[in-house]
Amino acid sequence: MPDHSFWFYLFAFLGIIPSRYFLIAGGIYWACYTAGGQALSKTLLEKTIVGKNALGKTIVREFFVSRSLRRSPPSPQSIQKDVELSLLSAVIFAFAAAAIMVAYDQGLTRLYTDLDRDGLGYLGASFGLVLLLQDAYFYIVHRLFHRPLLFRWVHRGHHRSGDPTPWTSFAFDPAEAIAQALFFVGIVFVMPLHFIALIAVLMTMSVWSVWNHLGFELFPAAFARHWFSKWLIGPTHHSIHHRKYTVHYGLYFTFWDKLFGTQDAQYENEFDGALQPSRGEVLQRD
Ligand SMILES: [Zn+2]
Numbered sequence: 117m118p119d120h121s122f123w124f125y126l127f128a129f130l131g132i133i134p135s136r137y138f139l140i141a142g143g144i145y146w147a148c149y150t151a152g153g154q155a156l157s158k159t160l161l162e163k164t165i166v167g168k169n170a171l172g173k174t175i176v177r178e179f180f181v182s183r184s185l186r187r188s189p190p191s192p193q194s195i196q197k198d199v200e201l202s203l204l205s206a207v208i209f210a211f212a213a214a215a216i217m218v219a220y221d222q223g224l225t226r227l228y229t230d231l232d233r234d235g236l237g238y239l240g241a242s243f244g245l246v247l248l249l250q251d252a253y254f255y256i257v258h259r260l261f262h263r264p265l266l267f268r269w270v271h272r273g274h275h276r277s278g279d280p281t282p283w284t285s286f287a288f289d290p291a292e293a294i295a296q297a298l299f300f301v302g303i304v305f306v307m308p309l310h311f312i313a314l315i316a317v318l319m320t321m322s323v324w325s326v327w328n329h330l331g332f333e334l335f336p337a338a339f340a341r342h343w344f345s346k347w348l349i350g351p352t353h354h355s356i357h358h359r360k361y362t363v364h365y366g367l368y369f370t371f372w373d374k375l376f377g378t379q380d381a382q383y384e385n386e387f388d389g390a391l392q393p394s395r396g397e398v399l400q401r402d
């Protein structure tokens with residue numbers, strides 16, 4: 117691909133990254149939180165194959181009726197705050213992405229474009245490995261950011277909305293956005309990565325983060341106990357983090373929380389219910 121200036125890349129990413137946010141977070145918010153979106157997505161789901169079998173019907177019913185994780189509807193003010201912080205994060209990620217592209221043009225990164233160079237096996241393996249590394253990095257950084265000295269400056273913004281919505285998925289204080297972006301700036305210099313693998317990681321991060329902040333639980337209770345899905349973080353798992361602050365610091369997988377003792381012992385039981393505030397959870401706010 118032809119070389120471009122830093123400012124060209126910055127301008128391009130300032131268009132791409134916020135658009136991605138509004139498309140994914142905004143689209144999912146519309147589908148889950150507005151009457152028109154709920155009605156349309158319910159009809160669409162029911163008319164497709166999903167609505168024609170027992171599991172699909174269960175999912176649709178639980179998704180739209182009985183499994184809200186919220187204590188109250190989101191306020192327009194909290195959504196506005198989340199969008200403002202997310203746009204700031206998008207600017208920081210755009211700077212990081214532009215810097216990566218300039219470094220790539222100068223042959224300084226280990227990014228590559230030739231699929232035959234390392235093969236499809238490596239493409240898949242590198243995608244998985246970056247997810248694992250990012251998850252470990254996120255766990256460490258996130259746990260540090262909850263230290264009292266740091267929280268106020270670097271992580272308070274993400275928790276400002278209380279119960280999250282999809283709009284919260286990219287809402288980071290600038291210092292946290294820099295820390296998150298630095299992972300990508302670092303990884304492209306140390307690990308050979310095809311652009312497809314890098315883009316796949318970024319898309320996975322965007323969608324999974326919206327998923328974690330959905331505010332609804334989509335899956336039946338078996339999800340938290342199933343031999344495979346118990347290792348995956350989802351809306352209930354991350355909602356508990358937004359309520360309790362002292363557990364569930366991971367991004368994609370539960371094993372760091374389990375290994376370091378920050379997995380909520382009540383997670384499986386909480387998954388069974390709708391996380392009502394009457395359960396007596398202690399809210400820890402700064
Ligand atoms: Zn947090």
Ligand SMILES: [Zn+2]
Nearest residue numbers: 274280329354
């Ligand atoms: Zn969160």
